[in-house]
Amino acid sequence: MAAAAEKGSVAVAFVIKAVAALRRRGVDELPILRAVGIQPHLLGSEHSRVQAAQYSALWLAVASALDDEFFGLDSRRMKVGSFATLCRLCVHAGTLREALGRAIGFFNLLLDDTQLELEQQGDTVRIAITHPTHRALPDQVFAHETLLILLHGVLCWLVGRRLMIREAQFGYTRPQWWREYLAMYSTDLRFAQAQTAICIDAAYLDVPVKQNEKTAREFLRRAPYNIILKYKDERSWALRIRRRLRNTAPESWPNFEQLAGELKLASSTLHRKLEAEGESFQRIKDELRRDMAIHLLAEGEDSVADIAAALGFAETSAFHRAFKQWTGVSPGDYRRVPKRR
Structure with a gap:
C-alpha cells in the first residue's frame, strides 16, 4: 500500500495536452493510450487523474511517434x-x-x-x-x-x-x-x-x-x-506528514492532534505551517488515498469493496463518492483501464 502512494498521479489536463500533440500531426492517439494503460474515456472528465508512470510512458510514446x-x-x-x-x-x-x-x-x-x-x-x-x-x-x-x-x-x-x-x-x-x-x-x-x-x-x-x-x-x-x-522538498511539513502516513495503514492514521504531538508542535502551529505551504491535513490524506486507489484499481486485482476497506472507508458507497469527487469517474469506470503489457 505504501508503495502505491509513492507512485503519484498526474492531472488528466496534461494527458489531454499530450494527446493534442498527436492529433495536430494526424497520429491516432487510441493505440498509444491503450498501450500505456490510459482509458480514453478518462479524458472526458476534467477531474480525472492517471498514474505518473502512465503519463511518463505516454510522454515517451508521443516523443517516439513525433x-x-x-x-x-x-x-x-x-x-x-x-x-x-x-x-x-x-x-x-x-x-x-x-x-x-x-x-x-x-x-x-x-x-x-x-x-x-x-x-x-x-x-x-x-x-x-x-x-x-x-x-x-x-x-x-x-x-x-x-x-x-x-x-x-x-x-x-x-x-x-x-x-x-x-x-x-x-x-x-x-x-x-x-x-x-x-x-x-x-x-x-x-x-x-x-x-x-x-x-x-x-x-x-x-x-x-x-x-x-x-x-x-x-x-x-x-x-x-x-x-x-519531482525532487521533494525535504524540509516541508507536508512531506514529513505524507511519509508518516505512508508507513501506516489508512485505518490507523493518527488524527491531527495526535500527529501534531508526534511532531512536537501545537495543533495551531502545525496548521499554520501547512497553510503556509498551501496544504492542509485533509488534502494530504485525500491525495494519498486517491493515489493509492488509482494504483490499486489500475494494477491490482482486489475488489472495489476490498480497496475501500484497505483505504479506511467504513462503507464502499463512501469510497465511490470520494473517488468520483477526486477523479470525475467511478471506481468501476476507472477499472476499465486495460493493464499495460
Whole structure:
C-alpha cells in the first residue's frame, strides 16, 4: 500500500495536452493510450487523474511517434535523444552555475520559438521564458510547463536535492489545474505576469554538480518518470506528514492532534505551517488515498469493496463518492483501464 502512494498521479489536463500533440500531426492517439494503460474515456472528465508512470510512458510514446520530446510545441523539433544529450553535457560542469549556463544554451540551440534567459539580481536568480520569433505556439501554456519541468528536473538531479523555487511567475491566467503547480513549482505562484519565470536563491549557483556519466545512465533509464514526480522538498511539513502516513495503514492514521504531538508542535502551529505551504491535513490524506486507489484499481486485482476497506472507508458507497469527487469517474469506470503489457 505504501508503495502505491509513492507512485503519484498526474492531472488528466496534461494527458489531454499530450494527446493534442498527436492529433495536430494526424497520429491516432487510441493505440498509444491503450498501450500505456490510459482509458480514453478518462479524458472526458476534467477531474480525472492517471498514474505518473502512465503519463511518463505516454510522454515517451508521443516523443517516439513525433520524434519530438517537446510535444511539437516549437517550430523546431526537440528530437528524441536531445534530453539525454543535455544530461550528459551537464554532468561535466563543476557547479550548478556552469550547468545552468549549459542547459540554457542547449535549450536555446534546440528550440526557436521558446527560449530561456537568465538574470541575477542580488541574492536571486531569475530564469525567464521568452519568445523571440513571436510565432503563435500550438499551446503556449503547455510549452512553458514542459520546458520548466525539464529544466528544473535536471537541475535538481544534478545537485541531488530539490532546488526551492522562491517565486514562480506565469505569463498567463491561472489554469484550472493550478493546484498541480504547488508541487511542480512553488507555493508562491503569480499568474497574469509579463513573463513566465522561476526565481531561485543565487547561493544554489555555487553548489557542486554531483552526477557523472554512470549516474546519468541510471537517471535516463527512469526518465521522464523521475522528473514528473519531482525532487521533494525535504524540509516541508507536508512531506514529513505524507511519509508518516505512508508507513501506516489508512485505518490507523493518527488524527491531527495526535500527529501534531508526534511532531512536537501545537495543533495551531502545525496548521499554520501547512497553510503556509498551501496544504492542509485533509488534502494530504485525500491525495494519498486517491493515489493509492488509482494504483490499486489500475494494477491490482482486489475488489472495489476490498480497496475501500484497505483505504479506511467504513462503507464502499463512501469510497465511490470520494473517488468520483477526486477523479470525475467511478471506481468501476476507472477499472476499465486495460493493464499495460
